[in-house]
Amino acid sequence: MNSRNGSDLRAFFQPAGVAVIGSLREVMGTAYGAIKNMRRFGFSGAIYPINPNPSKYGEVLGLKVYSNVSEVVQPIDLAVVITPPSTVPEVVEECARSGVKAIIVISEGFAESGKEGAALQRKLADIVRRTGVRIIGPNTFGVVNAANGLVTVPPYTDNDKIERGGIAFCSQTGSIGPHQVPLDDWAYPISKMCDLGNKCDVDEVDILNYLADDPETKVVAMHMEDVRNGPEFIKAARRLVACKPLLVLKAGRSEAGARATASHTGSLMGSDQIYDAALRQLGAIRVNTWQELWEVPRTLLYQPLPTGNRFAVITFTGGQGVIAADAASAAGLAITNFSSDTVRKLSMVFPRLGSNPVDIGPVMSDSRSQSSSNPFHSLEEIVPLVLGDDNVDCATITFSCGRQLVPLYPMVVDMFYRLTKAFTKTVNIWLYGTRFPAMLEMARQLQARRLPAYLDLDIAIKALGCAAYYSRTRSSLQYWENSKRRMGNCN
Amino acid sequence: MNSRNGSDLRAFFQPAGVAVIGSLREVMGTAYGAIKNMRRFGFSGAIYPINPNPSKYGEVLGLKVYSNVSEVVQPIDLAVVITPPSTVPEVVEECARSGVKAIIVISEGFAESGKEGAALQRKLADIVRRTGVRIIGPNTFGVVNAANGLVTVPPYTDNDKIERGGIAFCSQTGSIGPHQVPLDDWAYPISKMCDLGNKCDVDEVDILNYLADDPETKVVAMHMEDVRNGPEFIKAARRLVACKPLLVLKAGRSEAGARATASHTGSLMGSDQIYDAALRQLGAIRVNTWQELWEVPRTLLYQPLPTGNRFAVITFTGGQGVIAADAASAAGLAITNFSSDTVRKLSMVFPRLGSNPVDIGPVMSDSRSQSSSNPFHSLEEIVPLVLGDDNVDCATITFSCGRQLVPLYPMVVDMFYRLTKAFTKTVNIWLYGTRFPAMLEMARQLQARRLPAYLDLDIAIKALGCAAYYSRTRSSLQYWENSKRRMGNCN
Numbered sequence: 001m002n003s004r005n006g007s008d009l010r011a012f013f014q015p016a017g018v019a020v021i022g023s024l025r026e027v028m029g030t031a032y033g034a035i036k037n038m039r040r041f042g043f044s045g046a047i048y049p050i051n052p053n054p055s056k057y058g059e060v061l062g063l064k065v066y067s068n069v070s071e072v073v074q075p076i077d078l079a080v081v082i083t084p085p086s087t088v089p090e091v092v093e094e095c096a097r098s099g100v101k102a103i104i105v106i107s108e109g110f111a112e113s114g115k116e117g118a119a120l121q122r123k124l125a126d127i128v129r130r131t132g133v134r135i136i137g138p139n140t141f142g143v144v145n146a147a148n149g150l151v152t153v154p155p156y157t158d159n160d161k162i163e164r165g166g167i168a169f170c171s172q173t174g175s176i177g178p179h180q181v182p183l184d185d186w187a188y189p190i191s192k193m194c195d196l197g198n199k200c201d202v203d204e205v206d207i208l209n210y211l212a213d214d215p216e217t218k219v220v221a222m223h224m225e226d227v228r229n230g231p232e233f234i235k236a237a238r239r240l241v242a243c244k245p246l247l248v249l250k251a252g253r254s255e256a257g258a259r260a261t262a263s264h265t266g267s268l269m270g271s272d273q274i275y276d277a278a279l280r281q282l283g284a285i286r287v288n289t290w291q292e293l294w295e296v297p298r299t300l301l302y303q304p305l306p307t308g309n310r311f312a313v314i315t316f317t318g319g320q321g322v323i324a325a326d327a328a329s330a331a332g333l334a335i336t337n338f339s340s341d342t343v344r345k346l347s348m349v350f351p352r353l354g355s356n357p358v359d360i361g362p363v364m365s366d367s368r369s370q371s372s373s374n375p376f377h378s379l380e381e382i383v384p385l386v387l388g389d390d391n392v393d394c395a396t397i398t399f400s401c402g403r404q405l406v407p408l409y410p411m412v413v414d415m416f417y418r419l420t421k422a423f424t425k426t427v428n429i430w431l432y433g434t435r436f437p438a439m440l441e442m443a444r445q446l447q448a449r450r451l452p453a454y455l456d457l458d459i460a461i462k463a464l465g466c467a468a469y470y471s472r473t474r475s476s477l478q479y480w481e482n483s484k485r486r487m488g489n490c491n
Numbered sequence: 492m493n494s495r496n497g498s499d500l501r502a503f504f505q506p507a508g509v510a511v512i513g514s515l516r517e518v519m520g521t522a523y524g525a526i527k528n529m530r531r532f533g534f535s536g537a538i539y540p541i542n543p544n545p546s547k548y549g550e551v552l553g554l555k556v557y558s559n560v561s562e563v564v565q566p567i568d569l570a571v572v573i574t575p576p577s578t579v580p581e582v583v584e585e586c587a588r589s590g591v592k593a594i595i596v597i598s599e600g601f602a603e604s605g606k607e608g609a610a611l612q613r614k615l616a617d618i619v620r621r622t623g624v625r626i627i628g629p630n631t632f633g634v635v636n637a638a639n640g641l642v643t644v645p646p647y648t649d650n651d652k653i654e655r656g657g658i659a660f661c662s663q664t665g666s667i668g669p670h671q672v673p674l675d676d677w678a679y680p681i682s683k684m685c686d687l688g689n690k691c692d693v694d695e696v697d698i699l700n701y702l703a704d705d706p707e708t709k710v711v712a713m714h715m716e717d718v719r720n721g722p723e724f725i726k727a728a729r730r731l732v733a734c735k736p737l738l739v740l741k742a743g744r745s746e747a748g749a750r751a752t753a754s755h756t757g758s759l760m761g762s763d764q765i766y767d768a769a770l771r772q773l774g775a776i777r778v779n780t781w782q783e784l785w786e787v788p789r790t791l792l793y794q795p796l797p798t799g800n801r802f803a804v805i806t807f808t809g810g811q812g813v814i815a816a817d818a819a820s821a822a823g824l825a826i827t828n829f830s831s832d833t834v835r836k837l838s839m840v841f842p843r844l845g846s847n848p849v850d851i852g853p854v855m856s857d858s859r860s861q862s863s864s865n866p867f868h869s870l871e872e873i874v875p876l877v878l879g880d881d882n883v884d885c886a887t888i889t890f891s892c893g894r895q896l897v898p899l900y901p902m903v904v905d906m907f908y909r910l911t912k913a914f915t916k917t918v919n920i921w922l923y924g925t926r927f928p929a930m931l932e933m934a935r936q937l938q939a940r941r942l943p944a945y946l947d948l949d950i951a952i953k954a955l956g957c958a959a960y961y962s963r964t965r966s967s968l969q970y971w972e973n974s975k976r977r978m979g980n981c982n
Contacts, residue, residue: 029856108853112809113843155856158893158925173810174852178925180891185927225813251813254820260813260848289949290814318603319664322716322742322751323781329745352604357751361665362599365520365646400671402649434649434669436676440927458780 008134009202009210011102013145013192015077018043018152019069019100021050021091022082024060031082033154034106034142035061041162041178042149048072050079069098078102080142080152085109088138089123096131104152105137111198112139121200128201140197141174146190147216155179165189166218167297170207172196172225172251181294187444188294189301191216203228208236212244219297221247225261227275234282241283242477245300245470248284249293250275283473285466291459298452299428299463305471306393306426310336311464312386314358314379315398320457321357324396327458331465333394342389349381358386376412380419387423394426394464396457401433401442409445417449426467428452430460499625500693500701502593504636504683506568509534509643510560510591512541512582513573515548522573524645525597525633526552532653532669533640539563541570560589569593571633571643576600579629580614587622595643596628602689603630612691619692631688632665637681638707646670656680657709658788661698663687663716663742672785678935679785680792682707694719699727703735710788712738716752718766725773732774733968736791736961739775740784741766774964776957783953789943790919790954796962797884797917801827802955803877805849805870806889811948812848815887818949822956824885833880840872849877867903871910878914885917885955887948892924892933900936908940917958919943921951 018038022031035047039061047063050072054065066072069079079095081088085107095103110121121138128135136142142152146164151157157179168191169176177193192214194207204227211217220240227233240246252261253272279286287293311333313324325335335356338346343354350363363378379397386395399412420427429446431439431453443453454460509529513522526538530552538554541563545556557563560570570586572579576598586594601612612629619626627633633643637655642648648670659682660667668684683705685698695718702708711731718724731737743752744763770777778784802824804815816826826847829837834845841854854869870888877886890903911918920937922930922944934944945951 108856156893156895158895158929171810173808175808175810175923180923180925182925182927182930184925223810225810249814251810251817254817256820256826257813257816260809260816260826260846289818289947291947291949317664317666318751319662319666319714319716319742322748323740325748325751326742326745327780329747335747335751355751365599402647404647404649432666432671434671434673434675436673436927436931438649439673456780456782458782 009102009206011077012104012134012136012143012202013150014148015045015102015150017046017048017072017074017076017078018150019048019050019072019076019079019095020082021069021079024049024051024057024065028156029154031080031154032060033156034080034082034152035063037151037153037157038149040157041151043151044148045150046074048076069095069100076100078104080104080106082106082154085117085120085138089120089127092124092127092133092135096127096133101133103133103135104140104142105135105197106140106142106152106154108139110138110200121198124200135201136194137197138200140195141177141179142195144178144190144193146192151178153177153179159184163187163189164191166191166216166301168192168211168214168217168220169223170194170196170204170211170220171223172199173223176223185440187447189298191218199228205229205232205236208233208240208246212236212240217244219245219247219300221293221297223249223251223293225251230278234278237284238282238477242474245297246284247287247293247296247466248279249287249290250279283470283477285470287466291456292462295454295456295459296463296466298447299426299467300470302447302450302452303426303428303467304424305474306464306468307471308393309333309465309468310391310393311461312336312338312356312358312389312392312395313398313461314360314382314386314395316364316400317361318359320398321359324357324457324461327461328465331462332469333461333465336389336391338386338389339391342385345385346382349378349385353382358382374408374411376415379415383419384422387420387425387427392425394468396428396430396460396464398430398432399442401431401435401438403435403438406438406441409442413445413449413451416446416451420451426464428454428460428463430454430457432457500593500697502568503595503625503627503634503693504641505639506536506593506641508537508539508563508565508567508569509641510539510541510563510567510570510586511573512560512570515540515542515551515556519647520645522571522645523551524647525571525573525643526554528642528644528648529640531648532642534642535639536641537565539567560586560591567591569595571595571597573597573645576608576611576629580611580618583615583618583624583626587618587624592624594624594626595631595633596626596688597631597633597643597645599630601629601691612689615691626692627685628688629691631686632668632670633686635669635681635684637683642669644668644670650675654678654680655682657682657707657792659683659702659705659708659711660714661685661687661695661702661711662714663690664714667714676931678938680789682709690719696720696723696727699724699731699737703727703731708735710736710738710791712784712788714740714742714784716742721769725769728775729773729968733965736788737775738778738784738787738957739770740778740781741770774961774968776961778957782947782950786945786947786950787954787957789938790917790958791961793938793941793943794917794919794958795915796965797955797959798962799884800824800956800959801882801884802952803827803829803847803849803880803883803886804889804952805851805873805877805886807855807891808852809850811889812850815848815948815952818952819956822953823960824952824956827882829877829880830882833876836876837873840869840876844873849873865899865902867906871906874910875913878911878916878918883916885959887919887921887951887955889921889923890933892922892926892929894926894929897929897932900933904933904936904940907937907942911942917955919945919951919954921945921948923948
């Protein structure tokens with residue numbers, strides 16, 4: 001067994017040279033596809049296409065083709081293997097012999113596919129033990145590093161760019177990655193992505209240790225079907241949670257889900273109650289849906305943690321306020337009562353404005369707002385009063401988007417930025433409206449100023465609830481850790 | 492009290508002539524705005540702008556302005572009133588005297604705004620009692636009828652069209668309507684919409700009776716904060732549920748939500764447990780979020796009701812299958828076991844394909860699929876085997892969208908249409924991918940063939956769960972009704 005030092009994985013994410021081994025036929029889904037994607041996202045390292053028949057290809061995408069990793073004189077840190085499963089052990093053995101440190105085995109047909117595949121996978125585990133080489137996979141799409149453009153996935157990838165940011169995703173499925181998710185439309189801020197696949201070697205413990213130490217990663221979102229080593233997982237997760245939020249979507253919660261897991265990764269799962277208790281105890285944020293796994297991290301990344309769960313919400317209609325109050329209750333937030341000073345000042349802005357949820361509908365439909373060059377100027381007074389109240393820890397502010405307002409967006413975004421940055425409260429924005437392109441455009445502009453925007457009110461409020469939960473959890477964890485023993489820090 | 496015959500509301504939705512009373516200044520949000528929206532959506536009836544100073548305007552949008560409803564010779568079925576609150580009782584009185592049958596009072600400043608407003612609202616209720624005129628509102632945006640283009644909302648409305656279809660929305664908030672929701676981007680199939688506002692007269696009982704009898708309406712989605720008359724509501728809802736599904740988003744479930752309700756509509760709410768028990772007993776589908784209220788109805792509208800809860804799912808990755816199985820459990824669906832015949836035939840299509848969830852990832856990445864002119868041709872064999880299995884009542888089929896596939900969409904949509912219409916199973920499609928515009932385009936094309944498409948897997952499966960729930964409920968209701976007494980039918 002290798003040491004569980006996160007630095008082990010550096011070769012997977014920051015290789016100077018990468019060998020890509022497999023078919024170089026010009027179709028996506030092959031070794032050619034992986035090379036094409038690395039070029040598409042501007043991978044900054046060297047790429048060495050490897051195929052036993054180099055003369056068949058000559059050059060691939062302007063790169064010289066080698067027949068074997070041992071032929072390459074320059075150092076190879078990472079090999080990406082996409083060859084038929086039966087050939088993989090030999091290819092991996094050869095990489096290890098040539099001094100390659102890290103190997104991603106993308107090929108399918110291992111433990112997930114029956115006895116024969118399981119035997120092949122055991123051979124890979126053997127090579128790891130004997131040689132010290134590290135393997136991600138098999139049955140994986142590998143990794144993404146937004147900082148250097150490393151994207152090892154072979155299928156067609158319809159994102160033009162991956163925004164560099166602080167959120168890391170690790171998963172046990174190929175459904176998370178630039179070939180499957182609208183990263184570009186969302187302007188989703190990524191640090192690293194990793195599909196662990198069948199986990200013949202590198203597993204959730206390694207990746208949590210690596211991400212804990214990765215200075216680019218500020219929030220970790222994890223899709224997980226099983227855990228190989230419970231005590232080690234708890235240790236690694238606890239270390240990470242002490243300095244970064246960890247979200248976990250534990251798939252296979254239900255009996256039916258657990259049965260489905262066994263059939264596609266060949267892994268067996270423990271009871272969901274055990275996972276739930278462990279995740280709670282170590283302070284991870286448990287989410288229940290795919291959408292939550294993607295949406296919640298942005299509030300954690302862009303905003304300060306709240307010091308409590310006292311919540312305020314500014315809506316454009318009273319009906320939205322009621323729905324927001326229900327969502328807040330479900331998310332563990334308390335609809336706060338404003339101080340008498342805030343109530344007084346709000347009611348000076350507009351009659352009957354002092355209660356929370358703050359319904360600004362009547363203000364907006366007032367003729368003074370209608371005729372102003374900035375129809376949202378009343379927010380200039382209302383937002384500081386709400387965020388400045390000592391009884392408020394976090395808030396969701398509503399904005400109604402429409403095509404006719406697009407020219408005003410830069411002004412509105414500046415206003416939100418200016419009004420919210422004056423306070424260290426946790427804020428996100430709920431966008432609704434009549435046109436998706438207008439909503440997505442506003443979301444992108446807000447996010448460029450670190451204001452997380454949501455198209456779903458319940459999810460916006462859930463994200464604040466998760467932030468409040470993590471804030472409370474971390475304080476008690478840190479208190480506990482400090483008083484009992486010293487623990488390793490992470491970046 | 493008026494009789495509770497649904498036909499009372501016909502004048503609100505199918506007026507031959509509409510008077511719009513209020514400011515005709517060319518800004519949205521006014522009487523002018525309501526007229527502008529009626530024209531925008533091609534209202535087929537006559538419109539009469541009414542303002543005490545007709546000479547100030549001359550014509551508005553090419554329409555002659557009258558000083559008073561009594562001046563209009565032609566019959567006026569509906570008056571839309573947007574004047575200052577203190578003037579409303581007099582305006583309404585005058586309408587009633589002139590023979591107007593239905594009045595929508597859009598003006599704010601009634602029971603929701605304190606004692607004075609409450610007194611004004613009592614005056615309106617008095618007029619209703621004395622004259623028999625019917626009022627929707629005050630504090631409402633009124634109604635939409637997609638069949639004749641009647642849209643009484645005054646604010647700017649950024650939808651170019653409202654698709655005529657079978658889903659009715661009634662609400663106690665102005666947040667539901669063509670000025671607030673991306674109906675056009677969704678190609679959302681609407682029959683009627685109605686914001687009940689402060690309910691000085693027309694309430695949820697009237698609207699349920701009307702929608703039960705409305706042949707255009709096939710599914711009713713209701714946002715509700717309070718019920719005025721419990722026994723009458725149960726009677727009306729039960730009558731509707733016996734022939735059409737009724738979804739209810741009961742806002743103000745939490746204590747905080749209930750408090751927020753009181754402050755914005757002036758209504759008091761009962762305990763949520765009472766609502767929950769009543770809604771269950773009468774067979775309504777209770778949904779918990781805004782998103783569910785909008786998304787679930789499409790499956791109920793476009794697809795046949797399932798005869799049971801046995802669910803199959805076709806996914807592109809094994810990880811999606813596990814998440815789908817969890818979602819199915821949460822939605823009350825059972826992941827079905829295929830018959831041995833189906834298992835055998837599926838495994839002849841591709842090795843290891845016989846289990847549910849059906850993971851077609853390996854089939855898709857197979858070189859035969861990759862090189863085919865229709866990369867989805869394997870679905871031609873798989874979908875009929877799954878839907879044809881006697882153990883399957885309902886199914887979600889996954890499709891991965893991307894810009895490069897847009898030219899293939901018509902072929903793919905034809906294929907889904909052909910393969911699913913051969914069976915009377917309840918089917919919806921989960922779309923995921925890398926580009927929102929490509930996903931929305933595919934959703935629109937599928938929906939034009941009555942195939943409900945979803946961008947969220949959990950919601951797609953929840954919608955099938957709601958369909959199975961309603962199917963079961965309706966059978967037992969109908970059995971009960973038939974054996975105990977005769978009840979009125981609805982359209």
